Amino acid sequence: MADPATDPADALRAIASDISTCTACRLSEGRTRAVPGEGASDADVMFIGEGPGYYEDQQGRPFVGAAGKLLDELLASIGWDRKDVYITNTVKCRPPNNRDPRDDELDLCESLYLRRQLEIINPTLLVTLGRFSLTRLFPRQSISRARGQLLYKDGLAVYPIYHPAAALHQQQWREIIVQDFKNLPAALEQARLRAAGAHDDHPPGPGAQEPASQTEGQSGCGEQLNLL
Ligand code: SF4
Numbered sequence: 001m002a003d004p005a006t007d008p009a010d011a012l013r014a015i016a017s018d019i020s021t022c023t024a025c026r027l028s029e030g031r032t033r034a035v036p037g038e039g040a041s042d043a044d045v046m047f048i049g050e051g052p053g054y055y056e057d058q059q060g061r062p063f064v065g066a067a068g069k070l071l072d073e074l075l076a077s078i079g080w081d082r083k084d085v086y087i088t089n090t091v092k093c094r095p096p097n098n099r100d101p102r103d104d105e106l107d108l109c110e111s112l113y114l115r116r117q118l119e120i121i122n123p124t125l126l127v128t129l130g131r132f133s134l135t136r137l138f139p140r141q142s143i144s145r146a147r148g149q150l151l152y153k154d155g156l157a158v159y160p161i162y163h164p165a166a167a168l169h170q171q172q173w174r175e176i177i178v179q180d181f182k183n184l185p186a187a188l189e190q191a192r193l194r195a196a197g198a199h200d201d202h203p204p205g206p207g208a209q210e211p212a213s214q215t216e217g218q219s220g221c222g223e224q225l226n227l228l
Pocket residue numbers: 019022023024025026027028034091092093105108109112
């Protein structure tokens with residue numbers, strides 16, 4: 001097991017090594033390669049998707065298929081690059097036939113790996129991509145209602161966005177995702193200000209629409225926090 005008392009990049013590499021040989025749940029049986037995640041160990045922003053798809057499973061890297069190409073384009077549209085953020089998934093092994101991850105798989109992979117990755121990276125802003133990572137934090141929240149909102153849970157700033165794969169099938173969702181990415185820098189700035197103890201009524205940058213902000217109480221999401 002990884003020794004957490006090491007350099008953050010080393011600690012993440014050690015976790016990745018643990019993941020690569022993990023057989024803790026049934027998803028290990030059908031995988032080609034596990035997909036631990038990648039990016040900066042000191043990233044301000046951490047993206048959490050659902051689970052690896054075909055190309056991710058083949059390459060052992062997150063978001064490398066068509067949805068990943070779109071994610072790169074969306075990051076580039078706001079002047080960001082994937083090497084500056086951290087990208088991972090709720091489960092690290094591909095579910096067979098791209099089925100949804102099951103609750104026991106999500107619980108196990110989170111407790112073994114995702115929680116440790118979050119603790120090491122300690123991002124200012126967590127971006128959930130799709131409903132699975134959102135509902136780990138807010139079990140009763142719907143993605144259609146929460147997307148584009150800056151939510152807070154036990155001090156963690158969370159900005160939900162539809163999964164990029166949704167945009168590959170529905171043009172209307174693509175437009176929403178593009179807009180939510182456009183507002184991402186403003187959401188990060190708000191999260192930074194709140195983390196620094198400032199009020200969260202700071203105006204967004206030029207051309208950016210300030211995202212709506214909800215506290216846990218306002219959003220009615222007083223559920224148990226799973227991720228931390
Ligand atoms: S999905 Fe997570 S818990 Fe399950 S085998 Fe893969 S790494 Fe282990």
